[in-house]
Amino acid sequence: FMVDKANYRHFMAKEIHEQPEVVGHTLARYVDMASERISLPTELPFDFNDVQRISIAACGTASLAGFVAKYWFERFARLPVEVDVASEFRYREAPVRKGDLAIFISQSGETADTLAALRYAKAEGMHTLAVVNVPTSTIARESETVMPTLAGPEIGVASTKAFTCQLMTLAALAVAAGKARGVLSDADEAKLVHGLVEIPRLMTEALTHEHEIEKLARDIAKSKDVLYLGRGTSYPLALEGALKLKEISYIHAEGYAAGELKHGPIALIDETMPVVVIAPYDKVFDKTVSNMQEVAARGGRIILMTDAKGAEEATVDSMVTIVMPDMSAAFTPLVYAVPVQLLAYHTAVVMGTDVDQPRNLAKSVTVE
Ligand code: G6P
Numbered sequence: 001f002m003v004d005k006a007n008y009r010h011f012m013a014k015e016i017h018e019q020p021e022v023v024g025h026t027l028a029r030y031v032d033m034a035s036e037r038i039s040l041p042t043e044l045p046f047d048f049n050d051v052q053r054i055s056i057a058a059c060g061t062a063s064l065a066g067f068v069a070k071y072w073f074e075r076f077a078r079l080p081v082e083v084d085v086a087s088e089f090r091y092r093e094a095p096v097r098k099g100d101l102a103i104f105i106s107q108s109g110e111t112a113d114t115l116a117a118l119r120y121a122k123a124e125g126m127h128t129l130a131v132v133n134v135p136t137s138t139i140a141r142e143s144e145t146v147m148p149t150l151a152g153p154e155i156g157v158a159s160t161k162a163f164t165c166q167l168m169t170l171a172a173l174a175v176a177a178g179k180a181r182g183v184l185s186d187a188d189e190a191k192l193v194h195g196l197v198e199i200p201r202l203m204t205e206a207l208t209h210e211h212e213i214e215k216l217a218r219d220i221a222k223s224k225d226v227l228y229l230g231r232g233t234s235y236p237l238a239l240e241g242a243l244k245l246k247e248i249s250y251i252h253a254e255g256y257a258a259g260e261l262k263h264g265p266i267a268l269i270d271e272t273m274p275v276v277v278i279a280p281y282d283k284v285f286d287k288t289v290s291n292m293q294e295v296a297a298r299g300g301r302i303i304l305m306t307d308a309k310g311a312e313e314a315t316v317d318s319m320v321t322i323v324m325p326d327m328s329a330a331f332t333p334l335v336y337a338v339p340v341q342l343l344a345y346h347t348a349v350v351m352g353t354d355v356d357q358p359r360n361l362a363k364s365v366t367v368e
Contacts, residue, residue: 012156030172067236076178098125109137195328217346
């Protein structure tokens with residue numbers, strides 16, 4: 001069927017704005033709102049107590065959703081997780097354990113490397129679970145368990161709503177794993193689920209910062225390089241921010257774990273370098289502030305994405321502070337994804353690139 005841009009200039013803008021709605025659909029699929037419990041529609045063909053390690057393989061943005069999920073599985077379920085880009089997983093001949101769980105994440109469900117990684121895991125006797133947006137896809141068909149992300153058709157080559165729906169799906173699965181393994185109590189589960197239920201509303205709130213971000217984008221568009229920093233789950237989101245910006249604006253960008261700043265990227269910092277710091281007020285906030293001080297001391301221009309408490313506590317002058325709503329620290333990537341996507345989008349619009357079909361990229365990479 002036909003998908004149109006409605007009143008938006010690009011599919012990407014429409015898809016960014018659809019997120020509260022589609023993430024809400026995904027939430028409703030995996031959470032019982034009334035009882036505030038996770039409820040997976042299908043029974044899993046394995047017991048999380050028999051799983052010793054999870055392997056996640058995917059490409060591009062989907063692999064970064066997997067990287068966020070690693071933090072969740074490890075925290076909520078005390079389950080070690082290995083994340084790989086599928087092209088490495090398939091050829092590395094990673095030693096895997098029969099009966100362990102392999103998760104494959106893909107919007108299209110057709111990415112050649114992800115499919116090959118799935119076939120490898122299957123041949124090794126792993127349980128396979130696919131988080132896919134196209135339920136009729138090859139990856140969905142060949143996986144033992146399928147958890148659909150209900151993002152609807154995504155047209156913009158740079159993934160946005162599929163990413164946040166992947167995050168929602170994986171968050172629900174990680175909480176389910178924690179519950180099954182007895183790491184989370186009923187009360188912990190209820191609290192986490194409550195945090196998830198809030199997400200669509202918080203995403204709507206995050207979208208209200210669009211005008212501010214549009215103004216900021218005019219400045220970013222003048223840069224040659226942009227650095228993104230984050231700790232904890234904000235680290236993979238920093239990687240996603242950099243990926244999004246380079247994909248559609250063609251401005252060179254790098255994402256780094258904030259703690260790695262002094263092991264390399266700090267050498268690049270001068271007055272011309274914008275540094276996007278993703279730092280909700282969480283357990284590692286103070287550590288990120290000290291990294292911001294290191295950036296500020298070298299004249300770097302800080303764009304801080306934080307919440308009201310973080311804005312108050314940050315003892316560093318930022319060029320711009322984007323204040324996100326207060327929320328449960330566990331699931332911040334779902335909400336902070338919004339300003340990160342908007343910044344890439346508006347920068348690309350200023351640059352005049354073909355936002356929905358950036359040069360050299362394809363929506364679905366079915367060849368190696
Ligand atoms: C391409 C797209 C990306 C996407 C990646 C993985 O590179 O441009 O947006 O993240 O493929 O695609 P998949 O369909 O497997 O999620």
